[in-house]
Amino acid sequence: MAALDDVAKAPEGVPSLVQRYRAVVCDLDGVVYRGPEAVDHAVSALSALTVPVVYATNNASRPPQEVAAHLTDLGLHVSGRDVATSSEAGAAELARRLPPGSTVLAIGGEGVREALRQHSFRVVTGTQAQESRDETYAGVLQGYGPAVTASDLAQAAYAVSAGALWVATNIDETLPTHLGTAPGNGTLVAAVQRATGCEPIVVGKPHAPLYRLCADRLGQPASQLLAVGDRLDTDIAGAVEAGMDSALVLTGVDSVTSLAGAPAPLRPTYVVPDLRALVEDYVPAETDYSWWVCGADRRRITDGGWDVARAGSPIEQARAGLACLHESLDHGELDIRGAERLATEIDYWQ
Numbered sequence: 001m002a003a004l005d006d007v008a009k010a011p012e013g014v015p016s017l018v019q020r021y022r023a024v025v026c027d028l029d030g031v032v033y034r035g036p037e038a039v040d041h042a043v044s045a046l047s048a049l050t051v052p053v054v055y056a057t058n059n060a061s062r063p064p065q066e067v068a069a070h071l072t073d074l075g076l077h078v079s080g081r082d083v084a085t086s087s088e089a090g091a092a093e094l095a096r097r098l099p100p101g102s103t104v105l106a107i108g109g110e111g112v113r114e115a116l117r118q119h120s121f122r123v124v125t126g127t128q129a130q131e132s133r134d135e136t137y138a139g140v141l142q143g144y145g146p147a148v149t150a151s152d153l154a155q156a157a158y159a160v161s162a163g164a165l166w167v168a169t170n171i172d173e174t175l176p177t178h179l180g181t182a183p184g185n186g187t188l189v190a191a192v193q194r195a196t197g198c199e200p201i202v203v204g205k206p207h208a209p210l211y212r213l214c215a216d217r218l219g220q221p222a223s224q225l226l227a228v229g230d231r232l233d234t235d236i237a238g239a240v241e242a243g244m245d246s247a248l249v250l251t252g253v254d255s256v257t258s259l260a261g262a263p264a265p266l267r268p269t270y271v272v273p274d275l276r277a278l279v280e281d282y283v284p285a286e287t288d289y290s291w292w293v294c295g296a297d298r299r300r301i302t303d304g305g306w307d308v309a310r311a312g313s314p315i316e317q318a319r320a321g322l323a324c325l326h327e328s329l330d331h332g333e334l335d336i337r338g339a340e341r342l343a344t345e346i347d348y349w350q
Protein backbone atom coordinates (compact mmCIF):
# COMPACT_ATOMS: atom_id res chain seq x y z
CA MET A 1 0.00 0.00 0.00
CA ALA A 2 1.35 3.42 -0.95
CA ALA A 3 2.17 5.93 1.75
CA LEU A 4 -0.17 8.91 1.57
CA ASP A 5 1.83 11.14 3.89
CA ASP A 6 3.67 12.89 1.04
CA VAL A 7 0.39 14.29 -0.30
CA ALA A 8 -0.54 17.71 1.12
CA LYS A 9 -4.26 18.13 0.48
CA ALA A 10 -5.92 21.50 -0.21
CA PRO A 11 -6.91 23.40 2.96
CA GLU A 12 -10.45 22.90 4.33
CA GLY A 13 -13.04 24.72 2.17
CA VAL A 14 -10.60 25.25 -0.74
CA PRO A 15 -11.35 22.95 -3.69
CA SER A 16 -8.39 20.97 -4.96
CA LEU A 17 -7.61 21.02 -8.68
CA VAL A 18 -9.28 17.66 -9.24
CA GLN A 19 -12.48 18.70 -7.43
CA ARG A 20 -13.25 21.02 -10.33
CA TYR A 21 -13.87 17.88 -12.45
CA ARG A 22 -15.94 14.69 -12.32
CA ALA A 23 -13.12 12.38 -13.40
CA VAL A 24 -9.53 12.22 -14.64
CA VAL A 25 -8.12 10.75 -17.86
CA CYS A 26 -4.49 10.04 -17.05
CA ASP A 27 -1.58 9.23 -19.35
CA LEU A 28 0.82 6.53 -18.16
CA ASP A 29 4.39 6.74 -19.45
CA GLY A 30 6.20 9.72 -17.92
CA VAL A 31 3.23 10.42 -15.62
CA VAL A 32 2.55 7.26 -13.58
CA TYR A 33 5.56 5.16 -14.51
CA ARG A 34 8.84 5.36 -16.38
CA GLY A 35 9.65 1.88 -17.68
CA PRO A 36 8.87 -0.53 -14.85
CA GLU A 37 9.31 2.07 -12.06
CA ALA A 38 6.69 4.43 -10.63
CA VAL A 39 7.21 8.19 -11.08
CA ASP A 40 7.83 9.90 -7.71
CA HIS A 41 4.61 10.69 -5.79
CA ALA A 42 2.36 9.29 -8.56
CA VAL A 43 1.01 6.30 -6.64
CA SER A 44 0.30 8.22 -3.42
CA ALA A 45 -1.36 11.10 -5.30
CA LEU A 46 -3.54 8.82 -7.44
CA SER A 47 -4.52 6.82 -4.35
CA ALA A 48 -5.68 10.05 -2.68
CA LEU A 49 -8.04 11.04 -5.54
CA THR A 50 -11.76 11.11 -4.78
CA VAL A 51 -12.90 10.98 -8.43
CA PRO A 52 -12.65 8.08 -10.91
CA VAL A 53 -9.58 7.73 -13.14
CA VAL A 54 -9.24 6.09 -16.53
CA TYR A 55 -5.68 5.53 -17.73
CA ALA A 56 -5.35 6.30 -21.45
CA THR A 57 -2.33 5.01 -23.35
CA ASN A 58 -1.25 5.24 -26.98
CA ASN A 59 0.74 2.05 -26.40
CA ALA A 60 -1.21 -0.55 -28.38
CA SER A 61 0.92 -3.60 -27.71
CA ARG A 62 -0.25 -4.61 -24.22
CA PRO A 63 -3.87 -5.60 -23.45
CA PRO A 64 -5.56 -3.51 -20.71
CA GLN A 65 -5.37 -6.33 -18.13
CA GLU A 66 -1.60 -6.47 -18.52
CA VAL A 67 -1.29 -2.71 -18.04
CA ALA A 68 -3.62 -2.94 -15.02
CA ALA A 69 -1.43 -5.70 -13.54
CA HIS A 70 1.62 -3.42 -13.91
CA LEU A 71 -0.23 -0.59 -12.13
CA THR A 72 -1.36 -2.98 -9.40
CA ASP A 73 2.27 -4.04 -8.89
CA LEU A 74 3.11 -0.36 -8.35
CA GLY A 75 0.47 -0.15 -5.57
CA LEU A 76 -2.64 1.14 -7.37
CA HIS A 77 -6.02 -0.60 -7.33
CA VAL A 78 -6.79 -0.87 -11.03
CA SER A 79 -8.71 -3.32 -13.24
CA GLY A 80 -8.55 -3.74 -17.03
CA ARG A 81 -11.70 -1.63 -17.33
CA ASP A 82 -9.79 1.34 -15.85
CA VAL A 83 -7.28 1.24 -18.72
CA ALA A 84 -8.13 2.47 -22.24
CA THR A 85 -5.64 1.62 -24.98
CA SER A 86 -5.36 2.91 -28.53
CA SER A 87 -6.00 -0.68 -29.69
CA GLU A 88 -9.40 -0.56 -27.98
CA ALA A 89 -10.14 2.83 -29.54
CA GLY A 90 -9.12 1.41 -32.95
CA ALA A 91 -11.31 -1.68 -32.60
CA ALA A 92 -14.22 0.53 -31.49
CA GLU A 93 -13.71 2.75 -34.55
CA LEU A 94 -13.80 -0.28 -36.87
CA ALA A 95 -16.89 -1.61 -35.06
CA ARG A 96 -18.68 1.68 -35.74
CA ARG A 97 -17.92 1.46 -39.45
CA LEU A 98 -18.02 -2.27 -40.30
CA PRO A 99 -20.73 -4.96 -39.93
CA PRO A 100 -20.33 -7.39 -36.98
CA GLY A 101 -18.27 -10.47 -37.80
CA SER A 102 -16.24 -8.70 -40.53
CA THR A 103 -12.75 -10.03 -41.22
CA VAL A 104 -10.04 -7.69 -39.93
CA LEU A 105 -6.29 -8.00 -40.42
CA ALA A 106 -4.51 -7.46 -37.10
CA ILE A 107 -1.02 -5.99 -37.33
CA GLY A 108 0.71 -5.52 -33.96
CA GLY A 109 0.92 -7.20 -30.58
CA GLU A 110 -1.58 -9.13 -28.48
CA GLY A 111 -3.27 -5.86 -27.50
CA VAL A 112 -4.41 -5.33 -31.10
CA ARG A 113 -5.75 -8.87 -31.53
CA GLU A 114 -7.56 -8.93 -28.21
CA ALA A 115 -9.25 -5.56 -28.79
CA LEU A 116 -10.60 -6.83 -32.13
CA ARG A 117 -11.86 -10.07 -30.59
CA GLN A 118 -13.77 -8.03 -27.97
CA HIS A 119 -15.82 -6.63 -30.84
CA SER A 120 -16.51 -10.06 -32.38
CA PHE A 121 -14.47 -9.45 -35.50
CA ARG A 122 -12.97 -12.40 -37.34
CA VAL A 123 -9.29 -11.71 -36.63
CA VAL A 124 -6.53 -12.73 -39.04
CA THR A 125 -2.87 -12.09 -38.16
CA GLY A 126 -0.16 -11.11 -40.64
CA THR A 127 1.32 -14.61 -40.54
CA GLN A 128 -2.08 -16.21 -41.18
CA ALA A 129 -2.71 -13.73 -44.01
CA GLN A 130 0.49 -14.83 -45.70
CA GLU A 131 -0.78 -18.42 -45.75
CA SER A 132 -4.34 -17.72 -46.94
CA ARG A 133 -3.90 -15.62 -50.03
CA ASP A 134 -7.55 -15.60 -51.16
CA GLU A 135 -8.76 -13.82 -48.03
CA THR A 136 -10.34 -10.38 -48.39
CA TYR A 137 -10.38 -7.92 -45.50
CA ALA A 138 -12.99 -5.39 -44.49
CA GLY A 139 -10.52 -3.65 -42.21
CA VAL A 140 -6.93 -3.42 -41.01
CA LEU A 141 -5.98 -2.40 -37.47
CA GLN A 142 -2.31 -1.45 -37.25
CA GLY A 143 -0.66 -0.96 -33.86
CA TYR A 144 2.78 -1.39 -32.43
CA GLY A 145 4.09 -4.86 -31.59
CA PRO A 146 7.74 -5.75 -30.99
CA ALA A 147 7.43 -8.74 -33.37
CA VAL A 148 5.90 -6.90 -36.36
CA THR A 149 7.77 -7.91 -39.52
CA ALA A 150 8.22 -6.55 -43.03
CA SER A 151 5.95 -9.38 -44.16
CA ASP A 152 3.18 -8.12 -41.79
CA LEU A 153 3.55 -4.63 -43.28
CA ALA A 154 3.32 -6.11 -46.79
CA GLN A 155 0.06 -7.89 -45.86
CA ALA A 156 -1.30 -4.59 -44.50
CA ALA A 157 -0.33 -2.81 -47.73
CA TYR A 158 -2.04 -5.48 -49.90
CA ALA A 159 -5.24 -5.28 -47.84
CA VAL A 160 -5.29 -1.46 -47.79
CA SER A 161 -4.67 -1.31 -51.57
CA ALA A 162 -7.55 -3.74 -52.06
CA GLY A 163 -9.88 -1.35 -50.24
CA ALA A 164 -9.84 -2.44 -46.57
CA LEU A 165 -10.68 0.27 -44.04
CA TRP A 166 -7.33 1.14 -42.42
CA VAL A 167 -7.16 2.26 -38.82
CA ALA A 168 -3.87 3.06 -37.07
CA THR A 169 -3.82 2.97 -33.27
CA ASN A 170 -1.35 5.88 -33.09
CA ILE A 171 1.37 7.59 -35.10
CA ASP A 172 4.08 8.14 -32.46
CA GLU A 173 7.19 8.08 -34.65
CA THR A 174 9.61 6.89 -32.01
CA LEU A 175 9.63 4.46 -29.12
CA PRO A 176 12.11 5.10 -26.33
CA THR A 177 13.68 1.85 -25.08
CA HIS A 178 16.45 1.12 -22.59
CA LEU A 179 18.83 0.72 -25.56
CA GLY A 180 17.88 3.94 -27.34
CA THR A 181 15.21 5.18 -29.74
CA ALA A 182 13.37 2.55 -31.78
CA PRO A 183 10.92 3.11 -34.68
CA GLY A 184 7.45 3.64 -33.21
CA ASN A 185 4.12 2.74 -34.76
CA GLY A 186 4.03 5.98 -36.77
CA THR A 187 7.20 4.93 -38.60
CA LEU A 188 5.70 1.52 -39.43
CA VAL A 189 2.43 3.16 -40.51
CA ALA A 190 4.47 5.48 -42.76
CA ALA A 191 5.93 2.42 -44.53
CA VAL A 192 2.41 1.26 -45.47
CA GLN A 193 1.45 4.84 -46.39
CA ARG A 194 4.43 5.10 -48.74
CA ALA A 195 3.62 1.73 -50.32
CA THR A 196 -0.08 2.41 -50.87
CA GLY A 197 -0.50 6.18 -51.12
CA CYS A 198 -3.40 5.78 -48.64
CA GLU A 199 -3.99 7.55 -45.31
CA PRO A 200 -5.17 5.69 -42.20
CA ILE A 201 -7.77 6.83 -39.68
CA VAL A 202 -5.74 7.50 -36.50
CA VAL A 203 -7.45 7.01 -33.12
CA GLY A 204 -4.67 7.56 -30.54
CA LYS A 205 -3.61 10.89 -29.09
CA PRO A 206 -3.41 13.65 -30.44
CA HIS A 207 -6.58 12.52 -32.22
CA ALA A 208 -9.79 12.54 -30.20
CA PRO A 209 -11.21 8.94 -30.41
CA LEU A 210 -9.14 7.50 -27.53
CA TYR A 211 -10.19 10.38 -25.28
CA ARG A 212 -13.82 9.94 -26.43
CA LEU A 213 -13.63 6.26 -25.50
CA CYS A 214 -12.52 7.32 -22.01
CA ALA A 215 -15.39 9.81 -21.72
CA ASP A 216 -17.88 7.09 -22.78
CA ARG A 217 -16.46 4.68 -20.25
CA LEU A 218 -16.65 7.28 -17.48
CA GLY A 219 -20.18 8.27 -18.57
CA GLN A 220 -19.23 11.95 -18.49
CA PRO A 221 -19.09 14.72 -21.09
CA ALA A 222 -15.58 15.73 -22.15
CA SER A 223 -16.09 19.18 -20.60
CA GLN A 224 -16.28 17.59 -17.11
CA LEU A 225 -13.01 15.68 -17.46
CA LEU A 226 -9.41 16.62 -16.75
CA ALA A 227 -6.80 15.07 -19.06
CA VAL A 228 -3.37 14.66 -17.47
CA GLY A 229 -0.22 14.01 -19.49
CA ASP A 230 3.46 14.76 -20.00
CA ARG A 231 3.52 15.46 -23.77
CA LEU A 232 2.23 18.58 -25.47
CA ASP A 233 1.98 17.08 -28.96
CA THR A 234 -0.08 14.04 -27.91
CA ASP A 235 -1.71 14.36 -24.46
CA ILE A 236 -2.40 18.09 -24.47
CA ALA A 237 -3.15 18.44 -28.21
CA GLY A 238 -5.54 15.46 -27.91
CA ALA A 239 -7.31 17.03 -24.93
CA VAL A 240 -7.77 20.28 -26.86
CA GLU A 241 -9.12 18.27 -29.83
CA ALA A 242 -11.53 16.32 -27.57
CA GLY A 243 -12.73 19.43 -25.68
CA MET A 244 -11.17 18.53 -22.32
CA ASP A 245 -9.24 20.74 -19.91
CA SER A 246 -5.72 19.46 -19.39
CA ALA A 247 -2.81 19.45 -16.97
CA LEU A 248 0.80 19.12 -18.14
CA VAL A 249 2.83 17.18 -15.57
CA LEU A 250 6.53 18.08 -15.59
CA THR A 251 7.76 14.55 -14.83
CA GLY A 252 8.11 13.33 -18.42
CA VAL A 253 8.91 14.50 -21.93
CA ASP A 254 7.96 18.19 -21.98
CA SER A 255 9.37 20.95 -19.80
CA VAL A 256 8.76 24.60 -18.91
CA THR A 257 11.13 25.43 -21.77
CA SER A 258 9.30 23.43 -24.43
CA LEU A 259 5.94 24.73 -23.16
CA ALA A 260 7.25 28.31 -23.40
CA GLY A 261 7.52 28.05 -27.18
CA ALA A 262 4.29 26.09 -27.72
CA PRO A 263 1.51 27.51 -29.92
CA ALA A 264 -1.94 28.00 -28.34
CA PRO A 265 -3.46 24.62 -29.41
CA LEU A 266 -0.68 22.79 -27.52
CA ARG A 267 -0.99 24.70 -24.25
CA PRO A 268 -2.50 22.99 -21.21
CA THR A 269 -5.05 24.55 -18.86
CA TYR A 270 -2.71 23.86 -15.92
CA VAL A 271 0.98 23.14 -15.42
CA VAL A 272 1.99 21.07 -12.39
CA PRO A 273 5.30 19.72 -11.04
CA ASP A 274 3.93 16.23 -10.31
CA LEU A 275 0.64 14.44 -9.60
CA ARG A 276 0.45 15.68 -5.99
CA ALA A 277 -0.80 18.96 -7.44
CA LEU A 278 -4.10 17.26 -8.37
CA VAL A 279 -5.16 17.13 -4.72
CA GLU A 280 -3.82 20.59 -3.87
CA ASP A 281 -5.23 24.05 -4.40
CA TYR A 282 -4.17 25.32 -7.85
CA VAL A 283 -2.84 28.88 -7.86
CA PRO A 284 -3.06 30.23 -11.44
CA ALA A 285 -1.17 33.16 -12.96
CA GLU A 286 -3.30 36.29 -13.13
CA THR A 287 -2.72 39.51 -15.01
CA ASP A 288 -2.33 42.82 -13.17
CA TYR A 289 -1.91 45.64 -15.72
CA SER A 290 1.47 44.92 -17.40
CA TRP A 291 2.43 42.31 -14.78
CA TRP A 292 1.69 38.61 -14.35
CA VAL A 293 1.32 37.38 -10.78
CA CYS A 294 1.28 33.82 -9.40
CA GLY A 295 1.29 33.51 -5.60
CA ALA A 296 4.41 35.39 -4.46
CA ASP A 297 5.79 35.77 -7.98
CA ARG A 298 5.30 39.04 -9.87
CA ARG A 299 7.00 39.63 -13.21
CA ARG A 300 6.79 41.02 -16.72
CA ILE A 301 8.96 41.17 -19.83
CA THR A 302 10.55 44.51 -20.73
CA ASP A 303 13.08 45.10 -23.52
CA GLY A 304 13.23 41.37 -24.26
CA GLY A 305 14.28 40.43 -20.69
CA TRP A 306 12.71 39.65 -17.32
CA ASP A 307 11.59 42.40 -14.98
CA VAL A 308 11.01 40.52 -11.73
CA ALA A 309 9.36 42.55 -8.94
CA ARG A 310 9.21 39.49 -6.61
CA ALA A 311 10.40 35.94 -7.23
CA GLY A 312 8.07 33.21 -5.95
CA SER A 313 8.55 29.47 -5.59
CA PRO A 314 9.87 27.65 -8.68
CA ILE A 315 6.38 26.56 -9.82
CA GLU A 316 4.98 30.07 -9.22
CA GLN A 317 7.85 31.45 -11.33
CA ALA A 318 7.03 28.90 -14.02
CA ARG A 319 3.31 29.75 -14.14
CA ALA A 320 3.77 33.54 -14.08
CA GLY A 321 6.70 33.27 -16.50
CA LEU A 322 4.80 31.09 -18.97
CA ALA A 323 1.87 33.53 -18.91
CA CYS A 324 4.28 36.39 -19.77
CA LEU A 325 6.02 34.38 -22.49
CA HIS A 326 2.80 33.18 -24.16
CA GLU A 327 1.38 36.70 -24.15
CA SER A 328 4.55 38.08 -25.78
CA LEU A 329 4.63 35.19 -28.26
CA ASP A 330 0.97 35.73 -29.23
CA HIS A 331 1.54 39.48 -29.68
CA GLY A 332 4.59 38.86 -31.90
CA GLU A 333 6.94 40.55 -29.39
CA LEU A 334 8.99 37.33 -29.00
CA ASP A 335 9.69 34.45 -31.35
CA ILE A 336 9.76 30.80 -30.23
CA ARG A 337 13.53 30.81 -29.75
CA GLY A 338 13.36 33.99 -27.67
CA ALA A 339 10.57 32.55 -25.49
CA GLU A 340 12.53 29.34 -24.92
CA ARG A 341 15.69 31.29 -24.06
CA LEU A 342 13.86 33.39 -21.44
CA ALA A 343 12.23 30.23 -20.06
CA THR A 344 15.65 28.81 -19.22
CA GLU A 345 16.14 31.75 -16.82
CA ILE A 346 13.11 30.71 -14.77
CA ASP A 347 14.24 29.11 -11.53
CA TYR A 348 12.66 25.73 -12.20
CA TRP A 349 14.49 22.45 -11.99
CA GLN A 350 14.24 21.51 -15.68
Ligand SMILES: [Mg+2]
Nearest residue numbers: 027029030230
Ligand atom coordinates in the same frame (compact mmCIF):
# COMPACT_ATOMS: atom_id res chain seq x y z
MG1 LIG B 1 3.37 10.00 -21.61
